[in-house]
Amino acid sequence: MKQLLNTLYVMTQGAYLSLDHETVRVEVGGELKLQVPLHHLGSIVTMGNVMISPFFLGKCGDDGRAVVILDRNGRFKCRMVGKTSGNVLLRQEQYKTVQDETKNTAIAASMTAGKVKNARNVLMRSAREAADPAEEKLLRKSADVQANALFHLKTPRDADHVRGLEGEAAAAYFDVFTLMMKPAERDTLPMNGRNRRPPLDPVNALISFLYTLLLNDCISALEGVGLDPQMGFLHVPRPGRPSLGLDLMKEFRSFLADRLAITLINRKQVTIEHFEPRPGGAVYLNEKGRKEVVASYQKRKQEEVDHPLLAEKSPIGLLPHLQARLLARHLRGDLESYVPFVHA
Secondary structure (H helix, E strand, O other): OOOOOEEEEEOOOOEEEEEEOOEEEEEEOOEEEEEEEHHHEEEEEEEOOOEEOHHHHHHHHHHOOEEEEEOOOOOEEEEEOOOOOOOHHHHHHHHHHHHOHHHHHHHHHHHHHHHHHHHHHHHHHHHHHOOOHHHHHHHHHHHHHHHHHHHHHOOOOOHHHHHHHHHHHHHHHHHOHHHHOOHHHHHHOOOOOOOOOOOOOHHHHHHHHHHHHHHHHHHHHHHHHOOOOOOOOOOOOOOOOOHHHHHHHHHHHHHHHHHHHHHHHHOOOOOHHHEEEOHHHOEEEOHHHHHHHHHHHHHHHHOEEEEOOOOEEEEHHHHHHHHHHHHHHHHHOOOOOOOOOOOO
């Protein structure tokens, strides 16, 4: 079992990270702010103007510890890792499976079914908690769209058919997303459908930021078992795009990122004061907002849930690693099919 290690997020502008024996020092203006043993850290994520010493980068490369650089808004800039790890024969099977339309479609459909099933569970939970009967009806109607997509995902024609079903389910899901927020929060934190690159409202800014954090965790999980994060089954491979990372994160988007976003809003842990507008209509979390979201995300990852296939409890933060291992076992032929994670 892989140990759940921490991710160090450095968001203070002007911070400098350096190596001190087996620890990382974080200094700001020459003053030591934090010193952490490296054996506690699985990855490093910096945001904005954060400097890193070459010796520290080299140590992370030797240890297999990823360093991810985001801009101040949380948008991905680059990811630095050490030598390619894992069994080259596993990656060879991955590439062969992508070229096999039948096998590729089966994995894509399974991953998408996991996403849709988890989205439906989130909708049904919100419907049960809804105080307004009209809103409950709309939430259940969206859940019915998810159920219809699940039915057709049992017999997908090809990957394009899977993408079409996913698109229909996602549209219905985000049409009622604000109904999962408390009525008092909908006016102060509006959402105009799902939009990104850039996000145009506070809720989309929050969701997109959480998706970035989740994607980095999924990429690390795939690299950890030796899979190529760029060679996906549902997302078409493109230069520089972590297609398989985007595939894997689908299973966790609704119950981890989306549900966390709703909780933060409903509990007023994230308010309009945590966002700032940018030229062109873009909206992003400010530094205070990013710190609040990162702390809550890290705490959420420590919570334990039941893994239905493994019949044991697991920290949420380990789920991407467990699913990456199951995918690797399927590609090797040890499992008949890939079974996505479904959160009850």
